[in-house]
Amino acid sequence: MPQDLTLTVKREFAAFKSVTPAVDRFLQENQASAETSYKVKLVIEEIILNLIRHAMNPASDEIQIHLAAEQDALRIVIEDDSNPFDPHASTSPKRDAPLSKWGIGGMGLHLVRSMVDRLDYERRGGKNRLEAQIVAWSNKREST
Amino acid sequence: MSEVSFIASLGMGMLIACAKSLERHGARMVLLNPQETVEKLLRTAGVDEGIPIVRSEGEALAALAS
Numbered sequence: 001m002p003q004d005l006t007l008t009v010k011r012e013f014a015a016f017k018s019v020t021p022a023v024d025r026f027l028q029e030n031q032a033s034a035e036t037s038y039k040v041k042l043v044i045e046e047i048i049l050n051l052i053r054h055a056m057n058p059a060s061d062e063i064q065i066h067l068a069a070e071q072d073a074l075r076i077v078i079e080d081d082s083n084p085f086d087p088h089a090s091t092s093p094k095r096d097a098p099l100s101k102w103g104i105g106g107m108g109l110h111l112v113r114s115m116v117d118r119l120d121y122e123r124r125g126g127k128n129r130l131e132a133q134i135v136a137w138s139n140k141r142e143s144t
Numbered sequence: 145m146s147e148v149s150f151i152a153s154l155g156m157g158m159l160i161a162c163a164k165s166l167e168r169h170g171a172r173m174v175l176l177n178p179q180e181t182v183e184k185l186l187r188t189a190g191v192d193e194g195i196p197i198v199r200s201e202g203e204a205l206a207a208l209a210s
Contacts, residue, residue, distance in 0.1 A: 034181075035181065038150065038181050041150065041152075042150075042152050042185070045152045045154070046152055046153060049154065093189060093190055095190035095193040095194065098194075099160075099163060099164060099167060099194035099195070100164060100167055100168075102160055102164065102194060104157035104158075104160045104161050104164075105153070105157060107153040107156055107157070107189040108152065108153035110188075110189065111152065111153060111185060111188060111189060114188045115185075115188070
C-alpha cells in the first residue's frame with residue numbers, strides 16, 4: 001500500500017491541474033474516508049493556489065507537496081521558497097457587513113485552519129514549511 | 145447545488161460575485177440543496193450569512209420573497 005506521495009509542482013495555474021489525479025489515486029489506494037479526501041484536496045488547492053497567486057520573491061518556480069498516510073494522522077506537507085508567510089497570521093472573513101460590501105477573497109486560509117486537526121508552520125532552510133494533519137482519516141481504520 | 149461535490153474558496157468567490165451582481169440589479173440569490181460537506185464549508189466561510197442556504201424550491205421562493 002502506498003503510504004507516501006511526493007509531488008513537485010511548477011508555480012503556475014496550468015501545472016496545478018496535474019496534482020489532482022495523483023492525489024486522488026493516493027487517497028483511494030490508502031482508503032482515505034470521503035471526508036478526509038475532501039479535506040486533503042481542499043488544503044492542497046487553497047495553499048497551492050495561494051502560493052501561485054500571492055507568494056513574493058520565490059527563489060525557484062517549484063512547490064513541493066508531500067502526503068504521508070501514517071497510523072496517527074494523514075500529513076500534508078507543503079514547502080516553497082518564497083518570502084516567509086505564516087498562514088496563522090491571516091484574518092478570517094468578516095460577515096457583519098452587507099453582502100454588497102463583501103470581498104470575494106480571504107476565505108481560503110480560514111477554511112484550511114477550520115478543516116484540519118493541526119496546522120504547523122515553520123521557516124526552515126530558506127523555505128516555508130506548512131504541515132497539516134488530519135486524524136481518524138481512514139475508512140479501513142474507522143471500520144475496524 | 146446538489147450536483148456540486150466539491151467547493152473551495154475559488155468557487156465560493158464566484159458565488160459571492162454572482163450574488164453581488166444580482167443584488168446590484170435588484171435580484172437575490174439562494175443556494176438550493178448543497179451536499180453535506182459543501183454546506184459545511186459554505187457555513188464555515190460564512191457564505192450563508194449573505195446567500196441563504198435552503199432545502200426546497202418552496203423554501204427558496206419564500207426566502208426570495210421575504
